[in-house]
Every structure is written in structure tokens, then in C-alpha cells.
Amino acid sequence: MSRELFKFKGGVHPPEHKTESTSRPIHAAPLPKKLVIPLRQHIGNPAKPVVEIGERVLKGQMIAAADGYISTAIHASSSGTVVAIDLQPVPHISGLPDLCITIETDGRDEWVAHAPLDYQAMEPSQLRMQLRDLGLAGLGGAVFPSAVKLDPGASRDCPTLIINGGECEPWITCDDMLMRHHADEILQGVAIMRHLLGSTDILVGIEDNKPEALDSMRSAAAKLDFAVEVVAVPARYPGGGAKQMIETLTGKQVPSGKLSTDIGIQVFNVGTSYALARAIHHGEPLISRLVTVTGHVLRPQNFEVLIGTPMHTLITLAGDRDGTTGVLMGGPMMGVPMPDLDVPVVKATNCILVKSKELFPPLPKALPCIRCTRCADACPAELQPQELFRFAKAGDFGRAQEYHLFDCIECGCCSYVCPSHIPLVDFYRYAKSEIWAREKDKRAADLARERHEFRQFRQEREKKEKAEKLAAKAQTKRAELAAVPAAEGAAVSDADAKKALIAAALARAQAKKSDAAPKNVDQLTPVQLHQIEEIEARRTKIRELARKPLEPEEKNP
Amino acid sequence: MPSPFILDRSSVTQVMAWVLAALLPGIATYVWLFGPGILVTLSLATATALAAEAAMLKTRGYPVKPFLADLSAIVTAWLLALSLPSLAPWWLIVTGTLFAIVVAKHLYGGLGQNIFNPAMVGYAVLIVSFPVQMTHWAGPNELTSVHLTLAQSATVIFGGDVPRATLDAVTMATPLDALRTGLLQQLTVDEVMTHPIFGHYGGVGFEWLAGAFLLGGLLLWALRIISWQVPLAFLAGIWLTAGFLNFFDAGRFGPPWFHLFAPSVMLGAFFIATDPVSGATTPRGKLVFGLGAGFLTMAIRTWGGFPDGVAFAILLMNLCVPLIDQYTQPRIYGGADKEPRA
Structure with missing residues (x-):
């Protein structure tokens, strides 16, 4: 199949360093003793805790609920006891701690009751609410709540659906490995997206440096009862950026300051699609993801990791080495340096890149x-x-x-x-x-x-x-006085009037106070x-x- | 340190080194056709530039070594040296280089801050202040009876005792000078062109030198150190202006190929107008910059007081860069077609 591709302007081609971590199979990382699960893992409002300290939770149980439309729920990645709800170090560029729920795991990994959803029978809005409660967020890096992106809106429609398997950043291979090994499930997710968005034109863009992923996705796509075109795009950073992927595949540019849906295109990462399929067909919330651990480690590879697992356990698993000069979350182009290796893996963690002087000489x-x-x-x-x-x-x-x-x-x-x-x-x-x-x-x-x-x-x-x-x-009083100059009750009513006046003044003062207190200071969106x-x-x-x-x-x- | 954490291997030093390397074919041709005197000029300019650069960096509290290592001072020195008459006296070379480095570069803020091309500022100061000394051009070996050795050239440059006759036998008017003088004497272009200095396209020897600079320039373009816009627009500006004038009165205006195949034009188009610091930065801006410089060069050659106008043309266009850049901002990704307001 050959499709006319378009070239986005600019871009670079740094050394790829992909093969280091693709030679070993995906391993499930072992269950850690403690899971630290941040409440803010997505764009939008942080989730609100719905469990208490000391409470026993099951794997997949919602521990924090979505707060508002642009938000998503957070779940326990394994069974255990909530031991803390407090500020903990998180993998964020600021290096500032954030609110997290800490779970001491009991090793039983006991699932909460969960069941597949019959998405075709469900009302779309209800389905989206379910997805929000299942904690789905974009796994390509932006972690935008998926339920919002799956809403085509009243007047809009998204004829074009792009599944982004670009993965243009050097070193990172989790999407590549996911496509190699879980192509069918990724495409099951695509079917659900297609159902919700009403898309007619479905494209999967994969950089041509991932031939295995291309093969696997192509053979999986051939089995579908709807058309999905798997397209090899030239490997050039940042070709996996949503805007660049859109231009490469369609020749269209997203107007500055607008969303891709304004030109009828929606883009999802392959990992998100896979998570969506797990959510619908198994009822599983988003509690784990693939993470590439690579760079200056003995055995660079991809792990299936529970959200909340401390990063240092993964580095130990991959074999830590002397001469480490730092750790990045993400790739070398846009990654964030980790201040502390106790920080947990979150929904946005696609890669843990261990630096050394040789691999990353000081700038x-x-x-x-x-x-x-x-x-x-x-x-x-x-x-x-x-x-x-x-x-x-x-x-x-x-x-x-x-x-x-x-x-x-x-x-x-x-x-x-x-x-x-x-x-x-x-x-x-x-x-x-x-x-x-x-x-x-x-x-x-x-x-x-x-x-x-x-x-x-x-x-x-x-x-x-x-x-x-x-x-x-004064006028009334004067009139009253003039009318009944010798009336006895005058003094009493005068005092009453005074009281009433004082009460009114008090009430005014009260009102003034509450007026001055800042209310709804910012009319900002959660984003x-x-x-x-x-x-x-x-x-x-x-x-x-x-x-x-x-x-x-x-x-x- | 925040992202990105990797760099490709380019550096300012590398860029400048390629510029110097691209000048080598021109320098070799110069030595071959005009004698080794230029090597003395180049060395003297380089030494002066490095000393001045080091002194200025020290004075301004900048680290000396990394900034000297960027080679930008040597590029300035070479460009100025190649623009000067090959037998110009030593003090002329030193004065011009000092002015370029101290005033045009460092007093404007050093590397990256100068609004004018330093080498061209140095050249302009010299030609305005010392017009006579700026005519000491050695003629091409092919046409002169005496050929100076390296030592003899050095003696001339350093003001040693050289018989007047020898000097007269070596120096010669440049082709552009010859044309200008001839036209001022009411000769027609055809009559002037009978002078032996004129070769196939440009002057004897000079046209080869121009070709060598062109070759170096194409190398820079192939390496993407310069973009195609400036040189092409500059050459087009010369060619179109000269062609237009020549078309209307071939007797009074030299042919376009002659104007194009001057060493100063090729050096200017590929090495000087392409100076990123003092040139336009947007793609369309580079075209405007080049065309303007080409047109002004021809205007100065034709109606101005100097035989050549490349230096002044480029300096004048340097002045216009902020304006050009502002009005030629390209459309951004997903942007509307109209671009930033003034």
C-alpha cells in the first residue's frame, strides 16, 4: 500500500539507540512492597481521594475519583492497605512533592470485581463516563484524559482517526514493543475509538525504523472487518509529535491555537488504544503500562510496570552500573531529570533513561x-x-x-x-x-x-x-412628635428603632465582609x-x- | 539541566573552520597568479586580529581561550586581507584589522552582536582614509615583467627599500579601475576592453581568482554552512543591474559577465554577504538582502566615487537587516498567511 506522504518542515535525526532495549522480551516488574500513587497524573484537575488511611483496597479499586470533566480517576495498582495520603516526591520537572496515596501491598494482588463492558450497547456519554472512571489518559506523554478526546462534540465529527506509533524520541521503545506483541489489542482499542468518534478514515503512523512493529500491526489490521491503513513514515524527530504526524499523513496543518479536531482529525497513542481495549474488554482500569528502562544499565529492556512502582526498583532490575550521572523520565530530547529515584512510575512514564558521562557527555x-x-x-x-x-x-x-x-x-x-x-x-x-x-x-x-x-x-x-x-x-419623628407630643410609648419605640438600625448596620457590615472575601478569583479552565x-x-x-x-x-x- | 540532553556535533569553531577552509582554493589561486605577497598580508592580518581579539576579550572580562578558539577573528582577518591590495603597506593592514576587531566587533558587543560586517568596516575605513595606498595591487604574473618573491613582497609591505622601478613594474590597475578610468576619459567600453588586463569574462588572472572563490562558496553551500538565497540573490542583483544598463548603452556600461567575474563579487556573495551575524535571517529576507547588495554594488561601481562597491553595498544592507527581517517573517506551522505586524 502506498499512500502519498507529506513532509513536515524542520526536524532532526539524532542517533536512535533503539536496539539496545528491543532485544529482550517484555518482563513484568515484580510487585513492590509500597506503591506511591500520585493524584495528579493527567492534565486537568487532580483526582479526589475516596479512600481513608488504614483502609484495605483491592487491585483495580478506585482510590481517587475524577474531579470535573477534564480529570480522570486513579486506582490501586495492587491490593493492600492505604498507609498515607500526603505529599510525596513525584516525577515532575519542578521537583516539588505532590499529593499521593501510598499503599502497602499485601502480596496477594487481589482483584476488585470487574467485568467487560458491552460498549456497543452503551450510551456514548455513559461509556465516556465509564472510561473516565477507569482512569484512561493519553499514554503518549501529554496524559490528557481520553474520555474528553473521545467526545466528538455536538457539531463536530472526526472523519480521520490517527493512531500514533511514531515514537520518534531516541532510546524509547515501549510503543515499538507494544505494537510487536499486542497489535491485536491495540486495534481492538481502535475499534472502540472508531465507534465513539464515527471515524471513517483510520491511519496508523509508525516510523520506518520499526519494521517488526509495522509487520505485526499490518497483519493484525488485515484481520479486521474495517479498514485500517498502517503507514510507514520516515524516521525523523519529532515526527511522532501529533501535529507532525498529522501533517505527514494528511498534508494538513492544525491551525495555530486550535485543536486537531477542528480540522476533523483525532490522534491517539498506541499505548492509549491498548489501555482502552483492556478497559473495555476486561474491565481493567489503567494501573500498569510498558516502561523502557535503558541507557547506562546492564540489561536495557521494557517492563510491564504497575503505576506507583518506585523507579529505582526498575533500574535495579535492569542492572544498575557505576558511573551513573543522572536519570531522565522520557527521552533525551524532551525528558525530565528525576531529582530522586524514589519517585513512582506514573501514567506518563514511557521511559527511564539512565545517563552516564559516556552516553551523555556534559553539554x-x-x-x-x-x-x-x-x-x-x-x-x-x-x-x-x-x-x-x-x-x-x-x-x-x-x-x-x-x-x-x-x-x-x-x-x-x-x-x-x-x-x-x-x-x-x-x-x-x-x-x-x-x-x-x-x-x-x-x-x-x-x-x-x-x-x-x-x-x-x-x-x-x-x-x-x-x-x-x-x-x-428625622422627618417622621418630627411629624410624630408634632402629632402626639405627650405620648408615653414614644421613648420605647425610639429605642426599638435604634436597635433595628444597629442590627441593620451589623448586617451590612457582615455583608461587606463577605463581599471583600475573594470568591471565584480565577475564571480559568482546569487545563x-x-x-x-x-x-x-x-x-x-x-x-x-x-x-x-x-x-x-x-x-x- | 533541562532538556534536550544531547547535541549534534556542530560548533561555532567548526563553522568558522569550514569558512577558512573554503577560502583556501582562492588563496592558492591568488598565490599562483599574483605571487606570494598575499601570504604576508594574511599572516599579518591574522596576527593582528588574534592579538586584538585577545586584548579586547581580556579587557571586557571574557574568557580568552574559548573565544579565540571560535576562529571568528581569523575569518575577519582573512576576509579583510583578501579585500586589500596585495602590496598594501603593513600599517594599512594593521589599522584595518584593528578597526575591524576592536571597533566593528568588540565595541558593538563582540561575537554575534556586531551589526556591520567587521571586515567590511575595516575595508571601508581604509578606502575612505587612505585611497592612494589602497591602489597597490600587484598585477597578474602573466602581465608583469617582474615577479616578487615572498621575501621581496614582505620588504615592500614592511616599507623596506625597494627600487621605484620594481614597484612600478609590479603594480597595476585592477580591471575595475581600468574600466572606470577609461570611461571617465570618454572611451567606450569596447575601447577600454582592448587593454591587456581584460580577459575572457573578467580581468586576466582576476577571473580565475573569482572562480576559485566561487568554488569555495559552493563548498560552503554544499555543507549547508551558507544558504543559497544570499549568494544567488547577490549575483542576480549584480547581473540584472549590469545587464539592464549594458542592454541600454553597451558603450558606457560594462558587460554583466565582466561585473560578475570580479573576485570581490564572489568573495562578497559567498563569504561576506553570507555573514550570519550581520545579515538577514529569514529566507525571503536573505533574498532581499542579496538583491539589494548586488544592486548597490553596481550602483556604486557605475555612479559612485569608488571603482568597486561591494563593501559599501554590504554595509548599507547590514543597516537594513532589522527592517528586512521584521517584514519578511515566514508563516509558521498552522499559521495564518499574514505574518507579524510591524
């Missing part, structure tokens, strides 16, 4: 930008990285935004090719975080100003009302909130890095 010192525009040639977002760098460095964030800073996908191609070795992506992250912070400050300031203005207006109004009331009261939080956390760190001058004082060279 050379940055020199000034010579505007050679290799970065612009390599940028898949077709930006002008050299200009963005200039603006970010100068603190000219307005200009950076004008030059489409927020279209940057932080793929790292620019930094990779830069002959001056400038950590360009850092500068963009820094600029983005500064812009977010400023917008937040501005919103807060606007709100404060509005409140202040309203307060002044209200005080004026109250003053006026009071004066009017007093005047009116934005999440992003802001992440960015806030990174900010301090990044700012330090970015503020560091490029040409420090002379050291001994």
Missing part, C-alpha cells in the same frame, strides 16, 4: 548566538528561534509572543542543532512562565482595582442612603490552572538558569 558551555538560523531550519513549528531567544533574553516578552512563542512545542530541535550550544528551549520556557506570571498578576491587579472601585462606589451609595434615611427618619501551577513551580528554577549570563567569568579552561 559544552554556551557561546553567543551568531544568528546562523540552523535553529530556524530545524524548527518543526516553523518559528524563528533565534529571534525568540533574543527577545526572551532581553525580557521583551511582548515581542516574543508576537513571534509566536506559544506555538513552540519545546521539542528541543533548536537546542540540538545550535552550534553555539545555547539551551534555547530553556529560554522559551522561561519566557512562557514569565508571561503566564504577568498575566496572572495583571488579572489579580485588575480584580483588585475593580473591587476597590466598587467599594468606593458602595461607600458613596451607602453614605447617601444613610443620609437620606436619616433625613426621612489552564494546571499549566499555571506547573509553570509557577518551574519558574523560579528556570529564571535562575535563564538569568545566568551566557559568558561567565573565566574559569580554568
Whole structure:
């Protein structure tokens, strides 16, 4: 089958390092004594705990429920006892701890009652709620709640469904191994997606450096009762990025600031599709995934890992070696350094990459930008990285935004090719975080100003009302006095009136107090909130890095 | 350290080293056709540039070794040396190099910050200040009766005692000079071209030198160290302007091939206008930059006060870079067709 492919602009081709971890079969990682399961493993609101400390939980039991539409549930990966619900180190770029549920496993690995779902008989919205409660999130890296992505919406439809088996980052092979060994289940998941989205054109994009995966997916696709086209795409980073995969396969570009569904295309990672099939056909929530453990280890390979397993157990399993210089979650282009190896494997953990001096030599010192525009040639977002760098460095964030800073996908191609070795992506992250912070400050300031203005207006109004009331009261009183000058009850009613007045004033004061308390300060979507939080956390760190001058004082060279 | 954690193997040093390597065919041709004097000029300019660069880095509190190792100072020195008359006196070479490195490069902020091409600034200062000394061009060996050795060339350059007759026998007007002088004497182009200095396309010897620079330039393009836009647009700017003028009055304006096959044009198109620091960065901007520089070169040659205009043309276009870049921003992935507002 030959399909016309399109070429996305930019991209790089770093050494692949895939074969290291594909020569060994997939092993199930053993059950750890303790599982630390973060409540925030997806984009959107963190899940809300529904268990208590001391409670016994079963494998697959929901321990935290989805909070809102863009959220998803969290489940116990094995049976045991909840021993803590507190802040624990998590695999996040900020290095900050986050709320986790810790389960001491009992070794029995006892399943909660679960059963397959008859998805074809179910109401789509109900099915999506089920998927949310089964904890499904995108396993390609963004961990966006899958239930949301499986909603074609009222007016939209998604004629094109793309299953992304690109896996363009060097070293990572978990999608490759999944496609080699579980092609049928991946395609079962595709059938469910097709059912929910009503897609007519279904494409599986796999980089041509994975011939085994291509074969296995092709033979599995041939057995289906609907058409799935498995397409080999040229291996070029970041060809597995959703936007790049869309362009390669369809020639279309997702308009800046829009979603792929706006042009009738939805994209899912192969791992997500597999998890979906497990959820529907077995009733299993998302409690494990494939993780590549590779780099500076004795036996690089892929493991089937329970969510919540500490990373160091996997490195030990793969054979740790002397001379380790650090560990990344993800690949070398977009991975995140792990501050601590006690952090658990989460839904987003596709790879644990152990670094050594030989495999990852320290990056050379940055020199000034010579505007050679290799970065612009390599940028898949077709930006002008050299200009963005200039603006970010100068603190000219307005200009950076004008030059489409927020279209940057932080793929790292620019930094990779830069002959001056400038950590360009850092500068963009820094600029983005500064812009977010400023917008937040501005919103807060606007709100404060509005409140202040309203307060002044209200005080004026109250003053006026009071004066009017007093005047009116004085008038009535005068009239009363004039009418019954010698009435005895006058004093009593006067005191009553005073009391009433005081009560009213108190009530007003109360009202004022509650008015002043900030309510619903931010009208942000959960995604934005999440992003802001992440960015806030990174900010301090990044700012330090970015503020560091490029040409420090002379050291001994 | 955040991502990415790997780099490809390119470096500024590597880029600059390739530029130097690409100049070697030109230098070899120069020595072969015009004598070894250029080697003295190159060495002197290099030494001056390195010393000035080191001193400036030290003064500005920058680490000296990594910045000297980037080779950018040597590139500037070579480009200036190749633009100077091959028998220019030593102090001219030193002054020009110093001005290029100290003023045009470091006083503007050093590597990556200079808005003007340093070598061209050095050249412009010299031709404005010392026009007479800037005519000490050695003629091509083919046409001169005396050929200087390396030692003799050094003696000339360092102001040693050289018989006036020897010097006169060696130096010669460049083809562009000859054309300009001839036209000023009311001769027609055809009459001027009977002068022995004129060869097939350009001048005798000079056309080969131009070809050697072209070869080096193509190497840089093949290695993707320079993009095709600037050189092609620059050459097109020259050719179209010269062709247009020549088409209307072949008696008063030189033929386009002659204008194209000057060493200064090839050096300018492939090595100087392509300087990334002082040039335009967007693909369309590079075309505008090149075309503008080509047109201005011809305008200066035709109506200006100097026989050649490459240096001034490039400096003038350097001035326009921020404007060009701003108005030629390319469309981004998924972007609308209209691009950033002013």
C-alpha cells in the first residue's frame, strides 16, 4: 500500500539507540512492597481521594475519583492497605512533592470485581463516563484524559482517526514493543475509538525504523472487518509529535491555537488504544503500562510496570552500573531529570533513561548566538528561534509572543542543532512562565482595582442612603412628635428603632465582609490552572538558569 | 539541566573552520597568479586580529581561550586581507584589522552582536582614509615583467627599500579601475576592453581568482554552512543591474559577465554577504538582502566615487537587516498567511 506522504518542515535525526532495549522480551516488574500513587497524573484537575488511611483496597479499586470533566480517576495498582495520603516526591520537572496515596501491598494482588463492558450497547456519554472512571489518559506523554478526546462534540465529527506509533524520541521503545506483541489489542482499542468518534478514515503512523512493529500491526489490521491503513513514515524527530504526524499523513496543518479536531482529525497513542481495549474488554482500569528502562544499565529492556512502582526498583532490575550521572523520565530530547529515584512510575512514564558521562557527555558551555538560523531550519513549528531567544533574553516578552512563542512545542530541535550550544528551549520556557506570571498578576491587579472601585462606589451609595434615611427618619419623628407630643410609648419605640438600625448596620457590615472575601478569583479552565501551577513551580528554577549570563567569568579552561 | 540532553556535533569553531577552509582554493589561486605577497598580508592580518581579539576579550572580562578558539577573528582577518591590495603597506593592514576587531566587533558587543560586517568596516575605513595606498595591487604574473618573491613582497609591505622601478613594474590597475578610468576619459567600453588586463569574462588572472572563490562558496553551500538565497540573490542583483544598463548603452556600461567575474563579487556573495551575524535571517529576507547588495554594488561601481562597491553595498544592507527581517517573517506551522505586524 502506498499512500502519498507529506513532509513536515524542520526536524532532526539524532542517533536512535533503539536496539539496545528491543532485544529482550517484555518482563513484568515484580510487585513492590509500597506503591506511591500520585493524584495528579493527567492534565486537568487532580483526582479526589475516596479512600481513608488504614483502609484495605483491592487491585483495580478506585482510590481517587475524577474531579470535573477534564480529570480522570486513579486506582490501586495492587491490593493492600492505604498507609498515607500526603505529599510525596513525584516525577515532575519542578521537583516539588505532590499529593499521593501510598499503599502497602499485601502480596496477594487481589482483584476488585470487574467485568467487560458491552460498549456497543452503551450510551456514548455513559461509556465516556465509564472510561473516565477507569482512569484512561493519553499514554503518549501529554496524559490528557481520553474520555474528553473521545467526545466528538455536538457539531463536530472526526472523519480521520490517527493512531500514533511514531515514537520518534531516541532510546524509547515501549510503543515499538507494544505494537510487536499486542497489535491485536491495540486495534481492538481502535475499534472502540472508531465507534465513539464515527471515524471513517483510520491511519496508523509508525516510523520506518520499526519494521517488526509495522509487520505485526499490518497483519493484525488485515484481520479486521474495517479498514485500517498502517503507514510507514520516515524516521525523523519529532515526527511522532501529533501535529507532525498529522501533517505527514494528511498534508494538513492544525491551525495555530486550535485543536486537531477542528480540522476533523483525532490522534491517539498506541499505548492509549491498548489501555482502552483492556478497559473495555476486561474491565481493567489503567494501573500498569510498558516502561523502557535503558541507557547506562546492564540489561536495557521494557517492563510491564504497575503505576506507583518506585523507579529505582526498575533500574535495579535492569542492572544498575557505576558511573551513573543522572536519570531522565522520557527521552533525551524532551525528558525530565528525576531529582530522586524514589519517585513512582506514573501514567506518563514511557521511559527511564539512565545517563552516564559516556552516553551523555556534559553539554559544552554556551557561546553567543551568531544568528546562523540552523535553529530556524530545524524548527518543526516553523518559528524563528533565534529571534525568540533574543527577545526572551532581553525580557521583551511582548515581542516574543508576537513571534509566536506559544506555538513552540519545546521539542528541543533548536537546542540540538545550535552550534553555539545555547539551551534555547530553556529560554522559551522561561519566557512562557514569565508571561503566564504577568498575566496572572495583571488579572489579580485588575480584580483588585475593580473591587476597590466598587467599594468606593458602595461607600458613596451607602453614605447617601444613610443620609437620606436619616433625613426621612428625622422627618417622621418630627411629624410624630408634632402629632402626639405627650405620648408615653414614644421613648420605647425610639429605642426599638435604634436597635433595628444597629442590627441593620451589623448586617451590612457582615455583608461587606463577605463581599471583600475573594470568591471565584480565577475564571480559568482546569487545563489552564494546571499549566499555571506547573509553570509557577518551574519558574523560579528556570529564571535562575535563564538569568545566568551566557559568558561567565573565566574559569580554568 | 533541562532538556534536550544531547547535541549534534556542530560548533561555532567548526563553522568558522569550514569558512577558512573554503577560502583556501582562492588563496592558492591568488598565490599562483599574483605571487606570494598575499601570504604576508594574511599572516599579518591574522596576527593582528588574534592579538586584538585577545586584548579586547581580556579587557571586557571574557574568557580568552574559548573565544579565540571560535576562529571568528581569523575569518575577519582573512576576509579583510583578501579585500586589500596585495602590496598594501603593513600599517594599512594593521589599522584595518584593528578597526575591524576592536571597533566593528568588540565595541558593538563582540561575537554575534556586531551589526556591520567587521571586515567590511575595516575595508571601508581604509578606502575612505587612505585611497592612494589602497591602489597597490600587484598585477597578474602573466602581465608583469617582474615577479616578487615572498621575501621581496614582505620588504615592500614592511616599507623596506625597494627600487621605484620594481614597484612600478609590479603594480597595476585592477580591471575595475581600468574600466572606470577609461570611461571617465570618454572611451567606450569596447575601447577600454582592448587593454591587456581584460580577459575572457573578467580581468586576466582576476577571473580565475573569482572562480576559485566561487568554488569555495559552493563548498560552503554544499555543507549547508551558507544558504543559497544570499549568494544567488547577490549575483542576480549584480547581473540584472549590469545587464539592464549594458542592454541600454553597451558603450558606457560594462558587460554583466565582466561585473560578475570580479573576485570581490564572489568573495562578497559567498563569504561576506553570507555573514550570519550581520545579515538577514529569514529566507525571503536573505533574498532581499542579496538583491539589494548586488544592486548597490553596481550602483556604486557605475555612479559612485569608488571603482568597486561591494563593501559599501554590504554595509548599507547590514543597516537594513532589522527592517528586512521584521517584514519578511515566514508563516509558521498552522499559521495564518499574514505574518507579524510591524
